[in-house]
Amino acid sequence: MNPPDYEYLRKLLKDQSGLDLSADKQYLIESRLLPLSRKCGVTGIDDLVQKMKGGSSSIVAQVVEAMTTNETFFFRDKIPFEHFRDSIMPEMLKARAARRSIRIWCAAGSTGQEPYSLAMCLKEMGASLAGWRIDIIATDLSQEVLEKSKSGIYSQFEVQRGHPFQLLVKYFKQNGELWQINPDIRAMVQHRQLNLLHDFSQLGAFDVIFCRNVLIYFDQETKISIFGRLAKAMEPDGFLVLGAAETVVGLTDVFKPFPDKRGLYRPSGPRATTAQAAMAMPKIAAMAGR
Numbered sequence: 001m002n003p004p005d006y007e008y009l010r011k012l013l014k015d016q017s018g019l020d021l022s023a024d025k026q027y028l029i030e031s032r033l034l035p036l037s038r039k040c041g042v043t044g045i046d047d048l049v050q051k052m053k054g055g056s057s058s059i060v061a062q063v064v065e066a067m068t069t070n071e072t073f074f075f076r077d078k079i080p081f082e083h084f085r086d087s088i089m090p091e092m093l094k095a096r097a098a099r100r101s102i103r104i105w106c107a108a109g110s111t112g113q114e115p116y117s118l119a120m121c122l123k124e125m126g127a128s129l130a131g132w133r134i135d136i137i138a139t140d141l142s143q144e145v146l147e148k149s150k151s152g153i154y155s156q157f158e159v160q161r162g163h164p165f166q167l168l169v170k171y172f173k174q175n176g177e178l179w180q181i182n183p184d185i186r187a188m189v190q191h192r193q194l195n196l197l198h199d200f201s202q203l204g205a206f207d208v209i210f211c212r213n214v215l216i217y218f219d220q221e222t223k224i225s226i227f228g229r230l231a232k233a234m235e236p237d238g239f240l241v242l243g244a245a246e247t248v249v250g251l252t253d254v255f256k257p258f259p260d261k262r263g264l265y266r267p268s269g270p271r272a273t274t275a276q277a278a279m280a281m282p283k284i285a286a287m288a289g290r
Ligand SMILES: C[S@@+](CC[C@H](N)C(=O)[O-])C[C@H]1O[C@@H](n2cnc3c(N)ncnc32)[C@H](O)[C@@H]1O
Pocket: 016, 017, 018, 068, 069, 070, 071, 072, 073, 076, 107, 108, 109, 110, 111, 114, 139, 140, 141, 142, 145, 194, 195, 196, 197, 211, 212, 213, 214, 243
């Protein structure tokens, strides 16, 4: 790939999806875009670039999609789901007892393993959620992964990665080599295409946001902007869950980490620093220690 084409693609990807590629990632672009150029019937990346420069928005969208990393698996990293079950949900059930509704957002839900893991956790809570309305909204930049997520169909390999066997047999139906998640779990998750670089205030306020393993691809300025907007999209006593390699520390103080809960954060805005929110932190720590 020639250097001007590489620079063109780097800038385009940064502008369109936030992906921040260093100067030496030609191999990554080649490994993802050569198959795409064949699929589009062009001879190579230079032709693909020419088409994009010629204004083909469809090729731009396909290039952006092809460059996303969609790696995910059920109950990825385990601990966030333990936080969800043992700390976040018990706290939320108390805090939302009057309105009996909880809104959860998976901000980069990929092919669905993360939102469906949350849905299975909720299903496992059984009667304690009777009469509650729980919304799980899964969003992603990539329409392709959202389609797969909506289908709820996974390969044997995908369901074996991280998935407890008893939940697999309980919540999936096997069809030959494939497994489909049961309709009642699928119905718990709503899907929407959403680019985190764009305004997401129309989604409303959330009690819990899982935004995991996507910010690692962005530069600091983009992360800071997204954290600022996530804080505004969150109830003051809500919870933000980040991936194992992500943190707000050193970037922004709009969220505060729970000292003993890796990956778990709470907004630190004016409403969140009320006595109620300040008391919630030690309380949740105690709960998880049971
Ligand atoms: C590595 S996956 C993480 C999936 C899941 N959250 C997890 O931790 O297992 C990252 C996802 O972020 C999505 N993504 C990348 N850039 C995005 C953007 N600007 N806005 C929304 N989603 C984006 C990708 O399409 C991909 O599905």
